[in-house]
Amino acid sequence: MSVNIIKLKIDGVEVTVPEGTAILKAAKDSGIIIPTLCNLEGLTAYGGCRLCLVEVSGTPKLFPACSTPVGPNMEITTQSDKLKEYRKMAVQMLLAERTHICSVCVADDHCELQAMANQLGVDHVMFERNWSQDEIDSTHDFLVIDRNRCILCTRCIRVCDQIEGVHTLDLKLRGKDSQVIMDLDEHWGNSCSCTSCRKCAKVCPVGAIYIEGEPIEHTKKRDIAEFIVERRNRR
Amino acid sequence: MEKECKVARTGCIGTCSVGPAVLVEPGDYLYQSVTPDKVREIVRDHIVLGLPVKDMLYKNEAYFQKQHRLVLRNAGKIDPSRIQDYISAGGYSALAKCLATMTPQGVIYEVVTSGLRGRGGAGFPTGQKWSLVARSHNTPKYIVANLDEGDPGVFANRTLAEADPHAIIEGMLIAAYAIGAEKGYIYIRSEYPLAIQTLQKAIAQAKAMSLLGEKILETSFKFDLELRFGAGAFVAGEETAILASVEGRRAMPRPRPPYPANSGLWQKPTLIQNVETLANIPLIVQNGGHWFSKTGTPKCTGTKCFSLTGKISNPGLIEVPMGITLREVVFDIGGGVPDGKKFKAVLVGGPSGGCLPETLLEIPIDYDSLTKVGAIMGSGGIVVIDEDSCMVDTARFFTEFCVDESCGKCTPCRAGLARLKEVFDKITHGQGEMSDIATLEKSGVYIRDASLCGLGQTAPNPVITTLRYFKDEYVKHIVEKQCVAGKCFKTRDEEELE
Numbered sequence: 001m002s003v004n005i006i007k008l009k010i011d012g013v014e015v016t017v018p019e020g021t022a023i024l025k026a027a028k029d030s031g032i033i034i035p036t037l038c039n040l041e042g043l044t045a046y047g048g049c050r051l052c053l054v055e056v057s058g059t060p061k062l063f064p065a066c067s068t069p070v071g072p073n074m075e076i077t078t079q080s081d082k083l084k085e086y087r088k089m090a091v092q093m094l095l096a097e098r099t100h101i102c103s104v105c106v107a108d109d110h111c112e113l114q115a116m117a118n119q120l121g122v123d124h125v126m127f128e129r130n131w132s133q134d135e136i137d138s139t140h141d142f143l144v145i146d147r148n149r150c151i152l153c154t155r156c157i158r159v160c161d162q163i164e165g166v167h168t169l170d171l172k173l174r175g176k177d178s179q180v181i182m183d184l185d186e187h188w189g190n191s192c193s194c195t196s197c198r199k200c201a202k203v204c205p206v207g208a209i210y211i212e213g214e215p216i217e218h219t220k221k222r223d224i225a226e227f228i229v230e231r232r233n234r235r
Numbered sequence: 236m237e238k239e240c241k242v243a244r245t246g247c248i249g250t251c252s253v254g255p256a257v258l259v260e261p262g263d264y265l266y267q268s269v270t271p272d273k274v275r276e277i278v279r280d281h282i283v284l285g286l287p288v289k290d291m292l293y294k295n296e297a298y299f300q301k302q303h304r305l306v307l308r309n310a311g312k313i314d315p316s317r318i319q320d321y322i323s324a325g326g327y328s329a330l331a332k333c334l335a336t337m338t339p340q341g342v343i344y345e346v347v348t349s350g351l352r353g354r355g356g357a358g359f360p361t362g363q364k365w366s367l368v369a370r371s372h373n374t375p376k377y378i379v380a381n382l383d384e385g386d387p388g389v390f391a392n393r394t395l396a397e398a399d400p401h402a403i404i405e406g407m408l409i410a411a412y413a414i415g416a417e418k419g420y421i422y423i424r425s426e427y428p429l430a431i432q433t434l435q436k437a438i439a440q441a442k443a444m445s446l447l448g449e450k451i452l453e454t455s456f457k458f459d460l461e462l463r464f465g466a467g468a469f470v471a472g473e474e475t476a477i478l479a480s481v482e483g484r485r486a487m488p489r490p491r492p493p494y495p496a497n498s499g500l501w502q503k504p505t506l507i508q509n510v511e512t513l514a515n516i517p518l519i520v521q522n523g524g525h526w527f528s529k530t531g532t533p534k535c536t537g538t539k540c541f542s543l544t545g546k547i548s549n550p551g552l553i554e555v556p557m558g559i560t561l562r563e564v565v566f567d568i569g570g571g572v573p574d575g576k577k578f579k580a581v582l583v584g585g586p587s588g589g590c591l592p593e594t595l596l597e598i599p600i601d602y603d604s605l606t607k608v609g610a611i612m613g614s615g616g617i618v619v620i621d622e623d624s625c626m627v628d629t630a631r632f633f634t635e636f637c638v639d640e641s642c643g644k645c646t647p648c649r650a651g652l653a654r655l656k657e658v659f660d661k662i663t664h665g666q667g668e669m670s671d672i673a674t675l676e677k678s679g680v681y682i683r684d685a686s687l688c689g690l691g692q693t694a695p696n697p698v699i700t701t702l703r704y705f706k707d708e709y710v711k712h713i714v715e716k717q718c719v720a721g722k723c724f725k726t727r728d729e730e731e732l733e
């Protein structure tokens with residue numbers, strides 16, 4: 001099947017990509033990095049965190065770059081005062097939602113949420129913080145989940161389903177009560193489907209899932225999904 | 236003297252304040268608030284002697300005068316459990332006309348000409364949606380009729396299904412013929428047992444008469460129909476969430492594109508349509524798109540059903556032509572606010588609608604005018620609010636509803652709405668600061684602009700509109716610690732007691 005190659009503009013730069021490429025990828029190919037949290041190369045797009053919203057000329061609507069395909073002659077803006085304001089707002093809402101204290105977090109200095117806050121210049125949180133106090137599940141031999149640090153990006157769920165292929169992880173409840181669970185809400189140590197493959201910990205952008213006793217810089221290998229997909233394709 | 240008369244159960248006629256109602260034909264005599272004793276009187280005087288019991292008749296002429304009943308044409312008039320009744324009221328003749336004399340393109344042409352727009356809330360032109368699905372070469376194609384109706388205080392779709400199920404089925408059949416679908420689902424919430432039962436019976440009867448299944452009306456056209464049950468989540472009515480739910484997954488919306496018209500159920504082209512939209516279709520086919528477009532306004536044709544609730548004298552289900560003013564609906568049909576209380580606001584569009592003040596009552600009801608003032612058509616919920624209610628508390632209440640109903644996928648809707656609710660709690664417990672108003676405004680606009688689906692995109696409407704039209708109440712709460720309606724500033728213990 002032949003794919004149409006189309007032209008469009010991202011931040012004023014002319015870009016040529018196959019039709020249907022996600023805006024995020026088209027931008028990255030020409031060196032323009034759009035902030036993301038829930039997206040991870042190698043996994044399906046989710047469109048949940050809303051960090052990657054961009055403006056498309058001709059409509060007042062904002063579009064998630066990770067899951068919106070490019071169209072011919074689109075003119076896309078990835079940086080503007082409004083977008084910056086909105087990205088800061090999203091980060092503040094995430095920081096206020098549960099318990100995020102960098103100084104006592106395993107992922108300190110290796111956390112994408114922290115890095116995003118720094119990068120965007122989030123210097124305060126305009127909302128009351130919600131110090132959630134969910135029990136930490138350390139029943140697994142070495143995998144630990146602290147849901148107080150979870151930002152519900154579902155990368156762990158997607159990597160478990162799409163790459164490892166077991167779908168141990170999923171969500172329960174909805175809205176602010178949503179939680180990542182194992183099997184039918186078992187303690188991790190009791191999960192009969194978990195293969196202990198560690199991919200969830202590697203792709204978790206924050207300190208919610210980590211590996212007991214392993215140096216954090218070793219654990220947080222976010223390109224694992226992309227790496228596996230590439231190797232599989234090569235084979 | 237012996238007289239024969241038929242007694243039949245019908246669907247609701249929409250006069251909720253005076254039920255149960257009994258209609259005696261011929262002559263359209265509507266009796267209100269009927270009790271077993273009163274039935275005796277009606278039978279003796281009206282049926283046997285031919286003398287209508289005047290003082291029991293429904294007297295509120297105005298309630299029906301300004302209505303225009305197209306979708307609810309048969310509601311309260313036919314027995315929904317008998318397909319024969321629907322057929323003798325002209326039912327399925329539009330389908331016969333389609334199959335015998337019209338091409339699929341011809342049907343779509345009439346729907347485009349009619350100007351019909353989706354009644355599920357967004358108001359997307361129906362004919363255009365049909366052309367999109369029809370144009371796709373990808374098969375099979377599917378139809379999903381949306382009967383989730385998750386908004387509290389809204390009961391139009393339920394009433395339609397309970398009163399005239401075949402109108403929905405016929406609409407689906409015609410749509411299926413037009414777009415080339417062979418399989419359809421009606422997605423209905425489990426909390427509607429009578430509607431489910433009525434639809435199941437209707438589907439069985441239609442199958443028995445070869446109006447569903449193979450060789451419909453002895454043509455090569457085939458269409459199969461099934462019910463799918465929702466488990467009571469507001470967000471499940473959102474079109475991409477419905478798709479997930481019908482496929483057996485968690486009802487969570489996904490980003491569009493791809494639109495369901497291109498990639499819907501099992502990645503196949505899918506037409507998702509509200510049941511009220513579908514019930515209009517047989518009339519359009521029967522009388523022509525041009526005929527339909529004469530009702531309503533040029534850009535917004537036809538009628539719309541509204542569920543009238545709140546502080547209103549005549550609550551109920553009404554159907555009015557598009558373009559009617561809010562004042563006519565609230566005061567002429569609805570009878571205004573009861574008990575001599577003063578009108579304060581009207582919430583148009585359900586829990587994520589806009590709260591409009593008296594000064595905006597002259598605006599016509601159509602998609603664009605409502606959007607301009609911060610409200611939405613939504614699923615047609617109209618809640619009248621009187622002087623006894625506090626607008627800050629009202630906005631808090633509806634925000635709380637959306638917090639509970641958020642699916643949790645996107646940050647603005649999940650994490651943002653919950654923050655709004657906390658700010659409201661602060662204000663209504665006397666700890667508000669003036670900076671909270673700016674926080675509400677800023678975050679409300681952000682949630683509206685950045686959310687993934689319509690739930691988050693509309694959830695801040697009550698906040699944004701009450702801040703726009705009733706800001707003085709917010710200021711009073713924050714500066715003077717006063718609530719004009721005496722609702723707020725209760726201690727947590729007092730709230731528990733309530």
Ligand SMILES: Cc1cc2nc3c(=O)[nH]c(=O)nc-3n(C[C@H](O)[C@H](O)[C@H](O)COP(=O)(O)O)c2cc1C
Binds near residue numbers: 353382
């Ligand atoms: C949170 C949310 C809830 C919705 N609930 C319903 C519903 O209960 N019934 C409905 O017909 N449409 C509902 N919709 C609108 C649907 O997404 C969709 O637009 C509609 O069913 C399309 O049909 P129409 O073109 O006939 O209006 C909802 C949308 C959102 C965002």
Ligand code: FES
Binds near residue numbers: 039051
């Ligand atoms: S990266 Fe696009 S929404 Fe999260």
